[in-house]
Amino acid sequence: MYLNRCDEDLLMSNFIENTLCDILKNIGNGKSQITIIGVGSGEGNHDLEMISQLSLKHPRVLLDYKVVEPSGQQLQHFRETVARTSNLEHVKFTWNQMSTSEFEEQWRRTNVPEKADFIHMVQMMYFVEDPAAVIGFFHGLLNKNGKLLIVQASSENIVIRAMKAVHGQLSQIEGFSFLSAADIKRVLDVGGVTYQSYELQTDIDVTECFSEGDENGELLLDFLTSVQDFSKKASPELRAEVLRLLRDPQRSVEREGRVLVNSSAEALVVDASH
Ligand SMILES: C[S@@+](CC[C@H](N)C(=O)[O-])C[C@H]1O[C@@H](n2cnc3c(N)ncnc32)[C@H](O)[C@@H]1O
Known part of the structure; x- marks a missing residue:
């Protein structure tokens, strides 16, 4: 319901196609193989878009693609999509059903630890315990000219x-940490790393949330608050407070009878330290 009511997916696809593809054109330093790590990839829809852009920019280059995703169900969906998708013969997938900290442990145990040319963390930093440590670890894995993408x-x-x-x-x-892109930028600034920031500005249509009992509106409220059956469980005051947020004049507009509220994100492209 959430994705149906906003342009988040489309915005991300446009960013990958129009901006990220250029950012990634110099990774790999002319090697015949590029290593990529998708962290918290979920079902991998954005991963596949990135793979297709990388393949355009680096034709005939092998992609060594590692996925780090703790949810077995999400990973399974990703694998099924890969199995159904053609033109992926040049991609070698490694599926790591684990969290970032388990991946770090595994990486430290290997004798010849590998580095990566591109690492992405899309809408996943809310779920890690120590964001600074996670960013520090993955940033440290980047090869020369490598890039780390964080979308939050x-x-x-x-x-x-x-x-x-x-x-x-x-x-x-x-x-869940409620960490916003601004918090991530503070972590990056403290770490003294350089990055570019791209705003992915969009609104979500929350009109249906104002019709009490509307099935779509209630589902959307459940998603936005992360509480199942929010309207049944919330006190009238709390429900009114959330609805006030949805109509906050500083962050929402009413257009042609629809209520649209900010659901923007930021893409941070971090340079390797070398
Ligand atoms: C909001 S989803 C984003 C999925 C995907 N990147 C996208 O943008 O469509 C967050 C993902 O992070 C994963 N995740 C949660 N905790 C994690 C952790 N500690 N390490 C790695 N991934 C994690 C979840 O299983 C989930 O697939």
Whole structure:
């Protein structure tokens, strides 16, 4: 429902096709094989778009593609999509069903630890315990001219704001950090690394959330707050507070009878240290 009501996927696809492809043209230093790590790839839809852009920029180059994803179900969906997709003969996938910290442990145990040319973490930094350590570890894996891509919601994004509003009142959202792109930039600034930032500005249509009992609106509210059956569980005051956020004049607009609220993200492209 969320993805149906906003342009997040489209925006990300456009970013990959129009911006990221140029950023990645110099990775690999002319080698015949490029190593990529997808961290928290989920079902891998964006990974496949990145692979297709990389293949255009680096024709005849082998892609050594490692996926780090703790959810077996998501990983399975990703593998099934790969099996159905043609023109992936030049990609060698390695499936690591594990968290970033388990991957780090495994990496430290290997005798000849490998480096990578491109690493991405798309909408996943909310779930790690120590973001600075995770960024530090993966950034340290980059080869010369390598790039690390981090995509994270902006602090104005309604998902972050709605989840924060209910957190502690109605739910304890376990293992979710509410980290925004601004927080990630602070981590990068403290680490003294250089990066470029690209705004992925978009709104989500939340009109249906204002019709109490509307099935789509209730599902959307559940997603935005991360609480199943939010309207049933929330006090009238809390529900009213969340609806106020959805109509916050600084972050929302009403256009042709629709209520659109900020659901922007930022893409941070971090350079290797060398
Ligand atoms: C919001 S999804 C994003 C999926 C995908 N990158 C995308 O943008 O469509 C977050 C993903 O991070 C994964 N994840 C959660 N905790 C993680 C961890 N500690 N290490 C690696 N991935 C993690 C989840 O299983 C999930 O697939």
